[in-house]
Amino acid sequence: MDKKPGRSQEPEVRKGPWTMEEDLILMNYIGNHGEGEWNSLARSAGLKRTGKSCRLRWLNYLKPDVRRGNITAEEQLLIMELHARWGNRWSKIAKHLPGRTDNEIKNYWRTKIRKHIKEAENNPSQSSEINPEQTTSSQVSSDANAVEPCSPTYTGNLQEAWMGALPTESNDSFWSVEDLWYMP
DNA sequence: AATTATTTCAACCGCATCGCT
DNA sequence: TAGCGATGCGGTTGAAATAAT
Numbered sequence: 001m002d003k004k005p006g007r008s009q010e011p012e013v014r015k016g017p018w019t020m021e022e023d024l025i026l027m028n029y030i031g032n033h034g035e036g037e038w039n040s041l042a043r044s045a046g047l048k049r050t051g052k053s054c055r056l057r058w059l060n061y062l063k064p065d066v067r068r069g070n071i072t073a074e075e076q077l078l079i080m081e082l083h084a085r086w087g088n089r090w091s092k093i094a095k096h097l098p099g100r101t102d103n104e105i106k107n108y109w110r111t112k113i114r115k116h117i118k119e120a121e122n123n124p125s126q127s128s129e130i131n132p133e134q135t136t137s138s139q140v141s142s143d144a145n146a147v148e149p150c151s152p153t154y155t156g157n158l159q160e161a162w163m164g165a166l167p168t169e170s171n172d173s174f175w176s177v178e179d180l181w182y183m184p
Numbered sequence: 185a186a187t188t189a190t191t192t193c194a195a196c197c198g199c200a201t202c203g204c205t
Numbered sequence: 206t207a208g209c210g211a212t213g214c215g216g217t218t219g220a221a222a223t224a225a226t
Contacts, residue, residue: 051212056195102214107193
């Protein structure tokens with residue numbers, strides 16, 4: 001797999017949290033060239049990151065149509081329904097939740113829903129709010145069967161795309177992605 | 185106010201799959 | 206068709222944030 005590109009000199013590879021500067025570089029590069037060919041993208045953009053890392057950062061965080069903020073009750077129901085159907089096929093599930101990433105859904109499941117299941121098991125009388133075994137197919141089944149993933153293709157104007165996709169409750173903590181789009 | 189425990193989530197890792205030669 | 210590189214996916218980790226004591 002991760003083959004060494006050069007035998008003689010090992011390229012420096014950064015790991016860990018992305019800096020604002022790296023985010024900017026990645027966004028600028030993708031804004032100009034589009035996404036894809038992640039390894040060469042990482043090299044050409046001058047990022048000391050692996051292509052994998054760039055892809056993950058873009059898809060899970062920087063991409064304009066990534067929705068941030070709380071999972072809604074509808075989304076939660078949908079996640080439970082789809083998980084009951086497909087199991088841990090997070091990317092498949094994510095395709096039915098526009099703007100949500102597989103990573104986000106996976107994390108959400110592991111933290112919130114599993115916790116509720118555990119609580120429900122310990123306390124069956126209070127388990128009415130969330131019950132993953134009780135699928136609510138009437139609400140979501142038709143939608144789930146129509147597999148129409150939102151198009152990830154590069155449209156050429158990322159900033160417009162981002163503005164259109166801005167969540168209304170985007171008062172998230174720390175510096176946010178929208179801050180980056182307005183940087184010179 | 186300080187310390188400890190718990191939760192959250194961004195990012196990494198390894199494996200599987202795909203497409204090209 | 207085997208070999209190889211690129212990409213995608215799911216599991217896992219660990220640092221930061223938050224809650225509890």
